[in-house]
Amino acid sequence: MDVTQPTSNPVPPKPPLFNALLYSLVPIMGIAVIVLLLFWMYRHHKLAYPPVLVPTQDPGPPPPSPLLGLKPLQLVEVKARGRFGCVWKAQLLNEYVAVKIFPIQDKQSWQNEYEIYSLPGMKHENILQFIGAEKRGTNIDVDLWLITAFHEKGSLTDFLKANIVSWNELCHIAETMARGLAYLHEDVKEGHKPAIAHRDIKSKNVLLKNNLTACIADFGLALKFEAGKSAGDTHGQVGTRRYMAPEVLEGAINFQRDAFLRIDMYAMGLVLWELASRCTASDGPVDEYMLPFEEEVGQHPSLEDMQEVVVHKKKRPILRECWQKHAGMVVLCETIEECWDHDAEARLSAGCVAERIIQMQRLTNIITTEDIVTVVTMVTNVDFPPKESSL
Numbered sequence: 001m002d003v004t005q006p007t008s009n010p011v012p013p014k015p016p017l018f019n020a021l022l023y024s025l026v027p028i029m030g031i032a033v034i035v036l037l038l039f040w041m042y043r044h045h046k047l048a049y050p051p052v053l054v055p056t057q058d059p060g061p062p063p064p065s066p067l068l069g070l071k072p073l074q075l076v077e078v079k080a081r082g083r084f085g086c087v088w089k090a091q092l093l094n095e096y097v098a099v100k101i102f103p104i105q106d107k108q109s110w111q112n113e114y115e116i117y118s119l120p121g122m123k124h125e126n127i128l129q130f131i132g133a134e135k136r137g138t139n140i141d142v143d144l145w146l147i148t149a150f151h152e153k154g155s156l157t158d159f160l161k162a163n164i165v166s167w168n169e170l171c172h173i174a175e176t177m178a179r180g181l182a183y184l185h186e187d188v189k190e191g192h193k194p195a196i197a198h199r200d201i202k203s204k205n206v207l208l209k210n211n212l213t214a215c216i217a218d219f220g221l222a223l224k225f226e227a228g229k230s231a232g233d234t235h236g237q238v239g240t241r242r243y244m245a246p247e248v249l250e251g252a253i254n255f256q257r258d259a260f261l262r263i264d265m266y267a268m269g270l271v272l273w274e275l276a277s278r279c280t281a282s283d284g285p286v287d288e289y290m291l292p293f294e295e296e297v298g299q300h301p302s303l304e305d306m307q308e309v310v311v312h313k314k315k316r317p318i319l320r321e322c323w324q325k326h327a328g329m330v331v332l333c334e335t336i337e338e339c340w341d342h343d344a345e346a347r348l349s350a351g352c353v354a355e356r357i358i359q360m361q362r363l364t365n366i367i368t369t370e371d372i373v374t375v376v377t378m379v380t381n382v383d384f385p386p387k388e389s390s391l
Contacts, residue, residue: 073147075099079154082204084109084220089150097131098151102144109220110144116219117146121193126180128207128217148217153210156203156271160278161289167281167328169212171361174275174332175354177206177214181268182350184216185261187225194226197260200239201267203274225257241306242293243267246314246342249307262344268353269339272332273317281329284322292317316340328364331356 073092080087085102102110110133116122117130129149136143153159156173165173187195198205199221207217221238239248245266247253253263270292277287296315297305309315319336323329335356338348348356 073097073099080204082218090147092131092147096150096152098148100146100148102146104140104142104144106220107144110146112222113146113219116196116222116224119193119196119224121188124180124183125213126176126183126215128215151207151209151215153208153212156206156208156214156274157291159208160203160274164278164280164286165275167279167326167364168361170275170279170281170332171328171357172212173208173214174272175357175361177216177271178268178350178354178357180214180216181264182354185264185350194224195257195261196225197223197257198264199223199260200243201264201271202240202243203271204240206271223260225260239263239267241301241303242291242297243270244306244310245344246311247344249303249311259344261349262347265347265350265353266340266344268350269336269347270317272336272339272353273319276319276323276329276332276336277317279329281326282320282322283325284320287320314342326364328360331360331363 073090076089076091076096078086079089079098084106085100088099088101090097090099100113114133117133122130131147131149133147134145136145156177181198181201184196184198187193196219198216198219200218201216205216205218206214208214243266245263247259248263253259273292274289278289280286291299293301293306293309293315295318296309316337319333323333335348335353338346339353341347
């Protein structure tokens with residue numbers, strides 16, 4: 001019997017077109033994988049080392065280090081620690097700069113300070129020079145850097161702790177500080193710079209250049225007032241407790257621009273008192289450096305401590321009797337009292353303070369000790385800028 005064996009059909013050969021497609025797709029897919037890998041590596045590197053943020057709105061000259069992210073920046077030593085981080089002295093090529101490092105949880109303060117520095121018209125001799133801002137690190141391990149000019153003398157607090165000042169030095173520091181605050185408060189129409197309230201004026205936030213010219217620093221709490229726009233977070237009780245104005249301590253703030261500027265002026269009165277307390281102009285002994293109200297509330301006052309002293313008892317730091325023996329100090333004491341007046345609307349403006357200091361320095365530079373009685377009479381009759389606030 002014939003047995004028929006099953007036969008298998010032969011597999012037809014693959015067409016030449018399929019082979020051609022297969023051979024051409026493999027290298028293309030390989031190239032695509034390599035491109036994707038390179039792109040991922042680029043993105044990872046970019047996130048780890050983002051480029052520097054440099055302000056571009058200001059029509060003035062460019063920052064001295066516009067390519068900061070491409071230049072070696074070496075941290076040298078910690079110079080100060082504060083509420084929002086620490087300040088380092090750092091080396092950028094052949095110059096020293098200051099690097100303020102914020103932890104990521106204080107991003108809002110870093111962002112606010114960067115935005116204030118980036119406003120048009122913020123280049124001024126008496127405002128700390130801004131260089132750039134960076135994010136350093138990856139994911140949650142990120143530090144926020146703010147780079148500014150470095151001033152070896154440090155803050156006015158540090159300087160007054162270690163030094164006494166002459167009358168002329170006091171006048172120069174006070175005038176330049178007042179000019180910086182006056183410019184900050186000013187609404188410059190031509191330069192499109194809005195009025196800005198600092199909200200944390202204190203001697204720690206006034207830096208001194210080598211020639212004792214003062215410049216205002218630390219804008220983490222600052223508010224800008226632009227027409228038709230919200231001023232941002234206007235929460236009342238911010239700043240440093242011992243420098244808080246009575247209305248801030250009471251929580252009774254009028255949330256208008258001028259109210260915030262007058263709060264700055266109260267604090268400026270306290271800083272002027274710090275200067276007066278370390279000045280050699282009068283015949284009496286120069287006090288050891290003390291913070292405002294340190295005699296009354298110590299170094300770490302609570303909000304309740306400050307409310308009791310400033311609001312309820314209406315106390316202010318003591319103006320020494322011996323200061324009244326120097327004609328210029330007489331006018332300075334008057335100016336201080338008009339800055340820290342309990343009635344906010346009666347406080348002087350920063351511009352008025354600057355003009356008064358110029359006039360009283362001119363007055364005292366042309367007199368001798370023997371003329372003191374005559375000069376006191378002259379001071380009484382001099383037409384100083386008026387007491388009324390010009391805010």
